[in-house]
Amino acid sequence: MIAKSMESYVxxxxxxxxxxxxxAKLAKIYGRENVYDFSLGNPNVAPPEEIKQSIIDxxxxxxxxxxxxxxxxxxxxxxxxxxxxxxxxxxxTQFTEKNILMTVGAAxxxxxxxxxxxxxxxxxxxxxxxxxEYRSYAANYGANLVVIPPNLPTFQPxxxxxxxxxxxxxxxxxxxxxxxxxxIVYSEExxxxxxxxxxxxxxxxxxxxxxxxxxPYRELAYDGVSVPYVTKYYKNTIVGYSYSKSLSLxxxxxxxxxxxxxxxxFENIISAATTANRxxxxxxxxxxxxxxxxxxxxxxxxxxxxxxxxxxxxxGLIEMGYECIKPEGxxxxxxxxxxxxxxxxxNMAKEHRVLIVPGxxxxxxxxxxxxxxxxxxxxxxxxxxxxxxxDEVKNGATKx
Ligand code: PLP
Numbered sequence: 001m002i003a004k005s006m007e008s009y010v011x012x013x014x015x016x017x018x019x020x021x022x023x024a025k026l027a028k029i030y031g032r033e034n035v036y037d038f039s040l041g042n043p044n045v046a047p048p049e050e051i052k053q054s055i056i057d058x059x060x061x062x063x064x065x066x067x068x069x070x071x072x073x074x075x076x077x078x079x080x081x082x083x084x085x086x087x088x089x090x091x092x093t094q095f096t097e098k099n100i101l102m103t104v105g106a107a108x109x110x111x112x113x114x115x116x117x118x119x120x121x122x123x124x125x126x127x128x129x130x131x132x133e134y135r136s137y138a139a140n141y142g143a144n145l146v147v148i149p150p151n152l153p154t155f156q157p158x159x160x161x162x163x164x165x166x167x168x169x170x171x172x173x174x175x176x177x178x179x180x181x182x183x184i185v186y187s188e189e190x191x192x193x194x195x196x197x198x199x200x201x202x203x204x205x206x207x208x209x210x211x212x213x214x215x216p217y218r219e220l221a222y223d224g225v226s227v228p229y230v231t232k233y234y235k236n237t238i239v240g241y242s243y244s245k246s247l248s249l250x251x252x253x254x255x256x257x258x259x260x261x262x263x264x265x266f267e268n269i270i271s272a273a274t275t276a277n278r279x280x281x282x283x284x285x286x287x288x289x290x291x292x293x294x295x296x297x298x299x300x301x302x303x304x305x306x307x308x309x310x311x312x313x314x315x316g317l318i319e320m321g322y323e324c325i326k327p328e329g330x331x332x333x334x335x336x337x338x339x340x341x342x343x344x345x346x347n348m349a350k351e352h353r354v355l356i357v358p359g360x361x362x363x364x365x366x367x368x369x370x371x372x373x374x375x376x377x378x379x380x381x382x383x384x385x386x387x388x389x390x391d392e393v394k395n396g397a398t399k400x
Pocket of ligand 1 (some may be wrong): 041104105106180216242243244250
């Protein structure tokens with residue numbers, strides 16, 4: 001028998017994966033090219049060519065026992081130093097390798113952060129809609145996830161509600177910009193106001209409140225929009241970064257945490273996080289991938305490919321009468337369901353071989369998410385299908 005504590009995770013985490021598996025089934029029946037699968041944030045843009053070359057170079061040129069061996073649980077020092085210098089160049093920060101901990105993707109980094117900070121009954125605040133795994137991660141360490149309801153129609157964080165939600169038990173706030181599932185980016189003004197609220201509340205309660213910035217989509221921003229670097233605005237910030245999307249390497253499980261010197265209890269946090277990396281079973285981030293990302297520090301995927309998808313899908317859906325905020329980053333559209341029950345709408349779309357995910361997976365019912373990290377052909381093929389679904393809605397042809 002499985003542990004009772006696992007039962008709710010298993011039930012709760014299956015909606016997106018279930019849709020993905022549904023896609024595989026439909027593909028067998030109708031052919032892969034006739035199924036329009038927008039269910040999963042799995043990048044369709046190939047990693048930059050230099051990734052492959054650097055793997056080859058590392059295997060040929062570097063000492064095998066070094067490349068395949070254990071290292072400091074925080075990661076190779078030279079890799080962490082390269083990342084720190086890169087961040088300093090981009091953001092005018094002053095990090096050293098001491099501030100960087102290599103992780104098993106963003107998910108590994110978030111788990112390390114929670115393990116480091118959270119005692120049972122601590123509160124972690126998240127803004128809906130949010131990446132559904134936050135709930136499981138928080139629960140895994142006994143935290144209560146306090147959810148601030150969606151701020152419609154902009155989906156910008158509701159800062160008044162944030163101020164009202166912070167208590168003496170608040171240990172952390174988690175933010176994600178560019179955002180999954182809405183694609184919105186938090187402006188500098190928003191980050192500044194948020195920082196002021198947290199500073200005031202730390203004083204009021206005499207506590208440390210950590211701001212966790214989950215940033216796997218940092219590089220995926222459009223129309224020249226800038227994504228503020230949060231450590232510059234609030235001293236108790238921990239940044240979680242990942243190469244899953246920025247270099248299209250989600251299966252390789254590589255990312256890092258940034259823990260600035262200014263953090264309250266800095267030395268203890270660093271050693272606790274390094275220990276957490278080990279005792280959660282990661283031990284260290286994958287060794288070859290650490291060396292790859294350092295060699296490819298200036299590489300990036302071609303964001304223009306996602307941008308073209310974004311423009312075509314967004315404009316196409318708006319023309320049909322769908323309502324949606326135009327995303328400024330990441331690769332998701334968060335569309336208002338034209339009928340109240342968005343799960344039913346997802347079923348209607350599935351009947352037309354379009355796979356999308358209900359907003360309730362992100363604590364935001366009434367909306368659906370489309371991950372547009374798909375081929376352009378998929379976008380073009382899906383649009384007429386989405387039109388048919390809208391026509392059915394207009395004709396009152398829901399199954400209710
Ligand atoms: N955080 C957010 C907001 C995500 O969307 C994802 C993945 O989709 C993750 C974290 C996990 O990323 P990784 O694959 O790097 O663990």
